[in-house]
Amino acid sequence: MRSRESSGLRAAVSVLMGLLVLGLGIWLMVSAPYQIENKQYKEIARSLGAFLAASVLVEFLYNITVRPYDDNRLTERLSTLMQREFQRLTKTKGYGLLGIEEELDWAEILSGLPPNCTLWWLDTYDPGHKIWLEPMEEAIARGVSFRMLIMSPQSPMLEHRAEELGEHYRPSTFKRELTGFLDEMRTLARKYPEQIKIVEYDDLPSAPIYVLTKEKKGLLGGTRDVPCQAYSSYFLSEPTGAGFPHLIWKEGESGFMNELFKYVVEKWERNQTHQT
Numbered sequence: 001m002r003s004r005e006s007s008g009l010r011a012a013v014s015v016l017m018g019l020l021v022l023g024l025g026i027w028l029m030v031s032a033p034y035q036i037e038n039k040q041y042k043e044i045a046r047s048l049g050a051f052l053a054a055s056v057l058v059e060f061l062y063n064i065t066v067r068p069y070d071d072n073r074l075t076e077r078l079s080t081l082m083q084r085e086f087q088r089l090t091k092t093k094g095y096g097l098l099g100i101e102e103e104l105d106w107a108e109i110l111s112g113l114p115p116n117c118t119l120w121w122l123d124t125y126d127p128g129h130k131i132w133l134e135p136m137e138e139a140i141a142r143g144v145s146f147r148m149l150i151m152s153p154q155s156p157m158l159e160h161r162a163e164e165l166g167e168h169y170r171p172s173t174f175k176r177e178l179t180g181f182l183d184e185m186r187t188l189a190r191k192y193p194e195q196i197k198i199v200e201y202d203d204l205p206s207a208p209i210y211v212l213t214k215e216k217k218g219l220l221g222g223t224r225d226v227p228c229q230a231y232s233s234y235f236l237s238e239p240t241g242a243g244f245p246h247l248i249w250k251e252g253e254s255g256f257m258n259e260l261f262k263y264v265v266e267k268w269e270r271n272q273t274h275q276t
Contacts, residue, residue, distance in 0.1 A: 031233040089139040093255045098248040104231060110135035118225055120211040120264050124161060125181035127239065143272040145195045149268055153179045155202035164237055206234045208240060211261045227261040
């Protein structure tokens with residue numbers, strides 16, 4: 001309602017301004033020359049008046065003839081563009097891509113995990129893990145379980161990943177920090193043996209992937225983990241496990257989140273010989 005009133009007011013003001021400019025133009029052409037003695041100024045007044053009057057008339061003719069056509073063309077172009085973007089977004093939603101988490105805050109994520117779920121964690125290690133150790137134990141108290149795939153300090157891939165990260169993560173530094181992280185996770189696993197399981201992997205680091213699952217009963221009995229949300233990122237030339245944009249996945253028609261979970265489970269099973 002307010003928008004209509006505003007549009008109506010703008011239209012009325014535009015018409016009024018047009019009439020005033022038209023009136024000024026006619027006055028400059030007809031009346032002003034008789035009040036101006038200088039011949040040169042008379043011509044200037046007539047020319048200016050003709051220009052103003054012609055401008056208003058051209059605008060008027062444009063509005064009643066050409067503009068509706070231009071508006072229709074613009075509307076069609078916008079409609080086509082919006083339809084194309086809608087189809088693109090719908091296709092993206094079909095893959096289950098919910099959005100982008102600008103910066104993954106593990107303390108916040110762990111604090112918000114629902115009871116009796118499982119977090120499958122695939123990464124090399126997290127150098128900032130100390131800030132989320134307390135929220136992790138609080139989550140365990142709510143019945144949350146963890147399946148952690150952590151790179152083995154003996155992995156031949158360690159040196160390659162460290163070299164990708166540059167001078168701040170030399171292989172010796174990378175291995176020392178990874179070992180420290182693994183030791184702390186093992187300490188927690190001994191404290192909560194039923195809720196924290198750790199598997200070291202020595203094959204490709206692939207990508208940081210974190211999948212939240214809920215236990216679902218099967219039709220013929222038994223239970224299985226079903227993914228309900230996932231995060232994924234990429235290994236680039238800087239640490240990307242935390243404090244870096246992550247894709248957020250939900251269930252979609254294409255089942256891409258299920259593919260992420262399948263990859264994590266298969267990696268878990270291949271590397272279980274290192275399980276602690």
